[in-house]
Amino acid sequence: xxxxxxxxxxxxLAAVLLAILAxxxxxxxxxxxxxxxxxxxxxxxxxxxxxxxxxxxxxPVLVLRIDTPGGLDSAMRAIVKAITASTVxxxxxxxxxxxxxxxxxxxxxxxxxxxxxxxxxxxGAATPVxxxxxxxxxxxxxxxxxxxxxxxxxxxxMTHKLVNDATAYLRSLAELRGRNADWAERAVRDGASLxxxxxxxxxxxxxxxxxxxxxxxxxxxxxVVTAAGPRALDTAALTLVERxxxxxxxxxxxxxxxxxxxxxxxxxxxxxxYELANPGTVLPGTVGAICLLLALYxxxxxxxxxxxxxxxxxxxxxxxxxxxxxxxxxxxxxxxxAFVIGSLILIDTDAPGYAISRPLIGGFAVASxxxxxxxxxxxxxxQRRPVATGGEQLIGALGTxxxxxxxxxxxxxxxxxWSANSPQSIxxxxxxxxxxxxxxxxxxxxVADKHLSDD
Numbered sequence: 001x002x003x004x005x006x007x008x009x010x011x012x013l014a015a016v017l018l019a020i021l022a023x024x025x026x027x028x029x030x031x032x033x034x035x036x037x038x039x040x041x042x043x044x045x046x047x048x049x050x051x052x053x054x055x056x057x058x059x060p061v062l063v064l065r066i067d068t069p070g071g072l073d074s075a076m077r078a079i080v081k082a083i084t085a086s087t088v089x090x091x092x093x094x095x096x097x098x099x100x101x102x103x104x105x106x107x108x109x110x111x112x113x114x115x116x117x118x119x120x121x122x123x124g125a126a127t128p129v130x131x132x133x134x135x136x137x138x139x140x141x142x143x144x145x146x147x148x149x150x151x152x153x154x155x156x157x158m159t160h161k162l163v164n165d166a167t168a169y170l171r172s173l174a175e176l177r178g179r180n181a182d183w184a185e186r187a188v189r190d191g192a193s194l195x196x197x198x199x200x201x202x203x204x205x206x207x208x209x210x211x212x213x214x215x216x217x218x219x220x221x222x223x224v225v226t227a228a229g230p231r232a233l234d235t236a237a238l239t240l241v242e243r244x245x246x247x248x249x250x251x252x253x254x255x256x257x258x259x260x261x262x263x264x265x266x267x268x269x270x271x272x273x274y275e276l277a278n279p280g281t282v283l284p285g286t287v288g289a290i291c292l293l294l295a296l297y298x299x300x301x302x303x304x305x306x307x308x309x310x311x312x313x314x315x316x317x318x319x320x321x322x323x324x325x326x327x328x329x330x331x332x333x334x335x336x337x338a339f340v341i342g343s344l345i346l347i348d349t350d351a352p353g354y355a356i357s358r359p360l361i362g363g364f365a366v367a368s369x370x371x372x373x374x375x376x377x378x379x380x381x382x383q384r385r386p387v388a389t390g391g392e393q394l395i396g397a398l399g400t401x402x403x404x405x406x407x408x409x410x411x412x413x414x415x416x417x418w419s420a421n422s423p424q425s426i427x428x429x430x431x432x433x434x435x436x437x438x439x440x441x442x443x444x445x446x447v448a449d450k451h452l453s454d455d
Contacts, residue, residue, distance in 0.1 A: 038353025
């Protein structure tokens with residue numbers, strides 16, 4: 001008896017094992033995250049969520065594709081903290097050709113374990129334009145040199161503090177990743193910028209890759225340092241899966257746009273003013289309250305100048321006052337001036353992507369003046385118009401005596417017969433005028449030698 005005959009299950013087991021070995025290995029995947037446009041709160045949340053998901057799923061790397069002109073300092077630092085605290089290596093990749101990692105983008109690229117650029121891209125101009133907590137666009141870039149630090153820029157004490165802080169921050173990131181720290185200092189102090197080729201030559205980045213396939217091939221086998229310690233990159237045969245922002249992230253991105261927040265603020269104000277001018281309408285007041293709350297939420301995410309917000313409120317108030325006071329346009333013009341100035345300084349920064357559109361401000365200034373004067377003017381006229389309904393409109397109304405008088409009698413008024421009294425004798429058919437009203441009884445007087453159409 002053979003060994004196989006004693007164990008009839010062996011052929012079946014061998015067939016199963018061969019089938020398992022014949023199954024191709026599942027494709028290895030890694031997330032690809034795009035960091036585009038101005039960097040703000042939504043960008044920081046998106047990148048942090050992507051890194052958290054990558055760590056939870058055990059991704060081998062995360063590729064961060066960068067194309068940004070800069071943005072908020074607070075958002076940039078949040079992204080840098082998420083990268084340096086991640087156990088998943090992050091490959092920063094400035095792409096496609098024509099993209100840039102300017103200002104805040106330079107800090108983020110420097111924080112990545114691998115810094116790569118596509119041909120035809122650039123980075124740098126990292127001098128902070130600090131107004132209200134932002135890292136904005138830098139002054140004109142200095143020409144690329146030998147990587148030596150520049151001199152201290154001129155400016156007040158606060159400017160020196162901001163520049164020194166940004167210099168130390170970017171230099172520490174460059175030293176952490178073993179890159180050119182002297183050029184990092186120049187990028188802040190002199191606003192220096194570099195092309196991809198010059199950045200590689202000065203050891204500001206690690207490699208140049210024309211596409212994602214080349215990027216993965218060049219990073220394979222590199223050893224990088226993560227929050228969990230040294231780690232060898234295994235990017236061979238890796239499939240990149242693009243990760244898109246969730247709808248809350250997209251909504252936050254729209255809401256934190258200064259132009260959108262500005263529009264919501266004014267729509268909220270218009271809605272409340274219309275509701276107050278026309279009580280009971282309900283819908284404008286409801287929509288206005290929602291818009292105003294959304295605007296206030298957006299403003300707490302943005303570097304808002306409260307002086308600018310106060311000027312906008314003052315301007316709108318003066319334009320409303322123009323409808324009540326005969327100032328010959330003085331209040332209205334002053335309101336428009338305050339509104340425009342407040343709108344211009346509302347967002348307290350020069351960071352790229354965080355300025356309110358000038359045409360938008362001009363359009364809303366004209367629209368606000370016209371709408372507010374018209375709406376409030378109509379409300380004032382409505383209040384001053386004689387009462388046309390209700391019991392009050394009976395006072396002074398003209399009618400015809402029916403019977404009685406002096407004393408109690410009845411009159412024909414507005415198609416109805418009313419009880420009335422008068423101390424005077426009023427023949428039937430005589431025109432009468434209503435003096436007062438007590439309940440359902442009118443006090444009247446004769447209108448001598450006048451027709452009912454007379455006042």
